[in-house]
Amino acid sequence: MARLIGTAGHVDHGKTSLIKALTGIDADRLPEEKARGMTIDLGFAYVELPGIGRASIVDVPGHERFLTNMIVGALGVDVALLCVKAADSVMPQTREHLQILLLLPVERLIVALTFADLADDETLQIAKDEVQELLDATRFAGAPVVPVSAPTGDGVAELKDALAQALRETSAAEEGPWYLPIDRAFVLKGQGIVVTGPLMRGAVRAGDEVSVQPGDLRARVRSIQHHGEPTEIAEAGRRTALVLSGIKPERVRRGMIAGEPGTVFETLRFDARVEWVAACKHGSRVRVSLGAEEVIGRAFLNAQDRDLVQLRLESPVGCATFQPLILRHYSPPHVIAGGRVTVPLAAPRRFRDAPQASVDSSNRADSVLALLSADARGRSVAEVAQQAGLSHSAAAEALQRLASEGQAINLSGAWIASHQLTAAGEAIVLALQRMHAAAPSQSSHPRDRVLKAAGLDWKGASLDRSLALLSQAGKVEVLGANLRLPGYRVQMNPHQRQLLDRVEGALSASVASPPSPSEIALAERLPLQAVEAAIKLGLEAGEIVRIDKDMYLTQEALRKIQDSIVAAFGDRSFAAAEFRDLLGTSRKFAIPWLEYLDRIRFTLRVGDKRVVRGRNSEE
Known part of the structure; x- marks a missing residue:
């Protein structure tokens, strides 16, 4: 239960004397305050309330020159005690203090008509009516108005009852890191x-x-x-x-x-969601009241969200997510807005830029999911903790809970919402469909180009992990640094098919010493450029494999050679000369052949010999 009460009201409306009547404590602690009979800085006391126990009270100054200190005191208040002198009724600082309270997360308001013993019944009624009229257009409409006299003690008991009831009606204390x-x-x-x-x-x-x-x-x-x-x-x-x-x-x-470490930040730039009560120009110089600090900065607005403001400060300040704040013009220092910090360490943005994702204090689980949903690149636990106002352990726990519910996925340290991976998969499939249609003779495409076409900015380990998951789900095939749709095969027109058949025929005619592209061109009476294009098409289609520079073979011939090696050598090791003799070729061709078989992990070199370790097809 909240137990923090703060006074508010015009200067000399009896705030400090009323606190003394309620608590027996003189909240004016500075010699200058006692000499001048005026509250200058914050005063502190506590009061025993029926059914509540001990509650804290903050006494704030009422003079307009000390408004900064009033704001400091009001920033943490749950229940406000607005003091209005019965004989004076509503005054300028009454209105200004009420405006500040309305801009802050103050839940309840009690009005004390002070010095009630010095006002007749008619004056008291007029004051009540004017106060109620002032409150009628606010969320504090219908707030209790209690006549009270500090010197005589009249109304003090009734005021304590009203304060206790207000505290009982406040919501539970905000959870999260302190x-x-x-x-x-x-x-x-x-x-x-x-x-x-x-x-x-x-x-x-x-x-x-x-x-x-x-x-x-x-x-x-x-x-x-x-x-x-x-x-x-x-x-x-x-x-x-x-x-x-x-x-x-x-x-x-x-x-x-x-x-708590990891939940309070030093910042020169943060985003806040505010309620405006006066006009503010983009880039205006403002006074920012945050906690007990006032710092000068500039307010940068957002074209897409008028209640979002980015504060860029002239000196660093400490802050926490959801921390209340008040904005005032730099000069004259009139109140213009109040609200809460949404992103403590905000990225710089321009007037028309999309707002940075923030969180909603009312539902942290949904907020963490919203943070993940706002960026398909993913967020680390530290980034989630920072923007959600959670401790590192609490953020990690929330992410694990979302993962167990199937709503979040950990991509090698970068967390994304599950639906983001689904959407990314759909975007990649669509991009590949377009790319395959535009280049039917190309079997796969560089993943960087595919991701760019899909509008995705994935990098590093999270990219590898996400593509692996999409591959497991049957969305894409990953071929090294390339991607293609599952089962896609190169599409050829009749002329391309005929040309490739001629080239493959020439390669199959001399498996032991395969001809180079220029030798095929000469033998088949074809332009070298056409032969090279046919070989490239065969490589894309998986019908031809490249053994070495200008040395190619068909997949069918490769399988036959692998079968011959297994039949001839079985599990025993063999030398390069034995392989050369098996194929009936020269060392010029045998060595590139063996190095290729090592690369595709069909053979394993052990010293000067090799052993068969498995079949590998480059389809």
Whole structure:
């Protein structure tokens, strides 16, 4: 259950005094705040609520000059406590703070009409009506409005009941790897560096390894506290203090982010999905509030998806997938949008480029499958973990589960959706059909050309694995670096068939000393170019084999020679001279013959002799 409450409201509308009435804790901790009677930075407290237990409260400043700090406090809030002074009713910062709350994943809102003891019944009713009118057009319509007086305590009990009910109505804490935006960092003597902030997702335990970004720092959780009390585990939805070991204190500051390794990232460019409340031009300079950090950058829009924005930053920031954010104009710094990070390490894109695949926090299994489906080249476990906001082990587990369900396939480290392989197979078949039709006398085609024609960008080991799977499925035949449709045979016209028969006849007439192409051309009274074309066609059709340069033989003759070797030598070894004598040929032809038989693994050379090890047909 979420247990993080945050105040909001106009300056001097009684936020800090109301927190003290609720908790007994003065959230103004800075001397300047006490001297000026104004909240400047975030204040923290906790309150015991009926049926809930201890809940965290973040007090934010109301003055417009400190809006950045208000945003920091609001970014982790589950239930907002909007304070409206009864006598003043709705004021400018009331509206601005409400707008920010609406842009963030704040689930519930309670309105406290503060200083109710100083307003008569008519004034209270007017304030109620104006607040309800303000909320009517928002998702907070119908939110409880509770008159309360901090000095007298009137309404405090009713306000606690309303807050407890709101917390009960919030959804379960977000699952997944944990992360914590750091809003305070200080050294605890004898312990180490302490970082505090709202735990936004998952759970962290004492002893866990920690990644701190930006800077790619590593540490370990030495101990955990909630409001000064030690605990072994902290869960999302609470203010949490982590004592870290193994890291230099001077390298940690407010605005960084701590989290499970592999799920928080240092980035200068990320994609986010936002809700716009004001116009923003492509490439505009903006202020980006992310966790407790505000960084300057530029907003680049997308022609295909107006709610998608790419933020390119002037300095690195740490972030996590699905982390909430607020955008403001650079000057004047008015709020223009709010949303969540979708791709922490986004590839650069132009205005009209297709959006990069991202994930949906509501359904992680479908999101991982969607990531795989978006790229037929495949994604590694690390890439899935990065874009899905999962730990490496969680991403690997999700992929294995998808594989067991037949929805994903591992292609030598590159994971793709099963339907992608099916679609790729269909594209390859279609490409081969077109290529065979365009060149019927060519038995196979280079796989690079086939993949290009099919619109596929496969490379390396994943290419080999995918083609092997398609071959097993009977979609294609893989012939070294070439591909063809299963069972495809070269198509010849009558003239080509007649010419090839003449060339094969000439080769078969002298198996022991096969004629070269030029000798065939002379004997058959054919142009050399025609003989070479016929031989090439015979090679493609699998009717002719190439023994050596200008030395060819028909497949039928090859089989006869293999049979003769088996009959003559059986299992015993034989020398080159014995083979020469068997064929009745010269060394000029015998040696290329033997080297060819070694290449096709019909014979095995052992020293100066050879043995038969198996028949190989080059069909």
